[in-house]
Amino acid sequence: MKLLNVSGSPHVHSGESVKRIMWDVNIALIPLLLTAILFFGFDALFVCLVSVASCLLFQWLIEKFLLKTKTTITDGSAIVTGLLLAFNLPSNLPLWIVVIGALVAIGIGKMSFGGLGKNPFNPALVGRVFLLISFPVQMTTWPRPLGICNIFANGAVDATTGATPLAAFKEAVKAGGSIDLPSLMDAFLGHMGGSLGEISALAIIIGGIYLLCRKVISWHIPVSFIGTAFVFGAILWLCNPNMYMDPVHVILSGGIMLGAVFMATDMVTSPMSKWGQVVFGIGCGLLTIIIRNWGSYPEGVSFAILLMNACVPLINKGFKPKRFAK
Amino acid sequence: MRTFRLGGVHPEENKISTNAKIEVFPLPKQAVVFLNQHLGAPATPVVAKGDAVKTGQLIAKAEAFVCANIHSPVTGTVNKIDTMKDIFGYNKTAIVIDVAETEEWVETVDTTPDIKREITLSQKEIIDKMKEMGIVGLGGATFPTHIKYMIPEGKKAEYLLINAAECEPYLTSDHRVILDHTEEVLIGISVLRKALGVPKAYIGIENNKPEPIARLQEMAKQFEGIEVVPLKVKYPQGAEKQLIYSITRRCVPSGKLPIDVGCVVNNIGTAFSVYEAVQKNKPLIETIMTVTGKSLGQQHNYVVRIGTPFSDLANAIGGLPEDTCKIISGGTMMGKAIVNIDGPIVKGTSSMLLISEKEAYRFEEQDCIRCGKCVKACPMGLEPYLFSSLINNGKFQEAADNHLMDCMECGCCLFSCPAHKPLTDEIRLAKTKLRQMQQKK
Secondary structure, X not given: OOOOOOOOOOOOOOOOOHHHHHHHHHHHXXXXXXXXXXXXXXXXXXXHHHXXXXXXXXXXXXXXXXXXXXXXXXXXXXXXXHHHHHHOOOOOOOHHHHHHHHHHHHHHHHHHHOOOOOOOOOHHHHHHHHHHHHOHHHHOOEEOOOOHHHOOOOOHHHHOEEOOHHHHHHHHHXXXXXXXXXXXXXXXXXOOXXXXXXXXXXXXXXXXXXXXXOOOOXXXXXXXXXXXXXXXXXXXXXXXXXXXXXXXXXHHOOOHHXXXXXXXXXXXXXXXXXXXXXXXXXXXXXXXXXXXHHOOOOOOHHHHXXXXXXXHHHHHHHXXXXXXXX | OEOOOOOOEOOOOOOOOOOOOEEEOOOXXXXXXXXXXXXXXXXXXXXXXXXXXXXXXXXXXXXOOOOOOEEXXXXXXXXXXXXXXXXXXXXXXXXXXXXXXXXXXXXXXXOOOOOOOOOOOOHHHHHHHHHHOXXXXXXXXXXXXXXXXXXXXXXXXXXXXXXXXXOOOOOOHHHHXXXXXXXXXXXXHHHHHXXXXXXXXXXXXXXXXXXXXXXXXXXXXXXXXXXXXXXXXXXXXXXXXXXXXXXXXXXXXXXXXXXXXXXXXXXXXXXXXXXXXXXXXXXXOEEEEEEEEOOOOOOEEEEEEOOOEHHHHHHHOXXXXXXXXXXXXXXXXXXXXXXXOOOEOOOOOOEEEEEEHHHHOOOOOOOXXXXXXXXXXXXXXXXXXXXXXXXXXXXXXXXXXXXXXXXXXXXXXXXXOOOOOOHHHHHHHHHHHHHHHHHHO
């Protein structure tokens, strides 16, 4: 007679898997990829391809030759890291720098801690911050976005470069002048300077809604992050409109949207309980505004998220989920 | 729609045997009746080898406080009193009875099919009768029912809650007992209400059973103080603390019992056996079981005598289907996989569930990605991921400090874990370990 299987309960599973979650994130990133290509041309696509390919390659090499374990590149997480890293880079960044970024992201950010699930910091941000500190000039020279009709008019992309609205604003405030910020519609659709994936709030919101529907993320981190940045920004702006940016531009420009929806919500590096996530989001929002206004960098989202990543174990200890009958 | 607040999951319901009427299952050739079929101490045998016994005759007596009488489920001769293996492979003492050709019931049992509506016994007599007839809870824990009705001093019962949620996938015995024995069940509930001395009984039932709800609501009009409360379909709606919260909005604190918030909870199957015991004088010698599985051509609900081996059920359905990989006693979420198909049915056995290889497949375990799905799913508001890492590092006491013992092993965490970590298994292990540590102190 055939032997029966025996195991503890439960005997069925929801069908959820790490793979499914990672591929859901990849699907949610597609609108961002499309807008990046739309506004920055095929340069953007090359940056993404190189970033994803090198992330996959480095993960495979490390698992095969250093850790000597079964490869996990099919789980989709290296592609998430690759895409998110690319979305945090300017489209005209030399491709060899992209490869270095991928090596740091995967090698130091993820695999050195033991791989997916064990990394305390968001790997893509580790890669980006490494590049930002090592290659400050290349990392802060952004091409001006193309018009929607100019995608195929190649060559024009490299010709004009300029600062992001955040950097321009900071320079202008320092010099005592003022600048024209992009119109709200441009800022919302993404017609402004910036890293590949951060420009279009619309695309990010579409991706975010997909992740919410698939229950990959919950609203707690994005809402508390963006909300805090908005409120804090509004308070500063009301105190002195000449010195500080208006709150709508604060949340639409720079990486707040991308950070709040895709980076801070990274499961591995964010708190477990709802209240912990709210605290985490508030911390990210506060730190972002503080770094933007009083730090030496024009943008602070990456640093803010990495700093809050470091607080996650403490937050998990301090903010436990609500227990039954408590 | 009323429901509980924290956590919960939605497993595939698979109630494929709802349309199968309860059939009487034939008597076994030999009945293996364990002395310990309930929570608590084993009963003491009052028959010896060679004794002739009638159906319904007392064969083992409850002597400890938490214990229940055992009656002979068949007519025949005691073959031996010996150690036998139960369906999970554990050795237990059993009275083995060779079944005679003709069945003879104990004279006191009313075996007529008439429904006896009038409740003549007093409150105390009902409780004594439940004890005498060996009634235990049929919801899973098999706790002797009469003890729940002996309210400790200083406590007061306010609500009687009848658990008809049947939130476990596949199981339909409660569903069927409501449809096939509506009036008896309601009389049983009235008996329990009298035994408890409360004005109102609530029947909590998941909303995926429209037919039983309609039938109960229609017939409950003829009864005093019985209200049917449809509940949202969410597992584990039928867990005691969750059910109490859903119906009364009261929270049973950690380590406390339902009576501490004025509630007594009984399963609807228990209400039916209480009807039979109190009104018809029939001891608890049978159980209503669902025999189901996706690969099974015909689904069944049987009323089976205790002591019948599982293999009899397997033979009756024409052998196990080819793709059977696991046989589960209970539902897919909290049921136990059986190892010994020759083991007998006991009080509280609610199903024989046949699961295919594909359905029971457990994926390879991966590292935790800290997604928090286990935390969201936990109906007790615990942190299974944390338990897992503490347990794997041997930090049992720290796990206990994080309220590990509040876990009721409902399985929501393992069910929803995308990394396929055996969370519930690890927690079960740690609970056992902690109990041992407690005993050593």
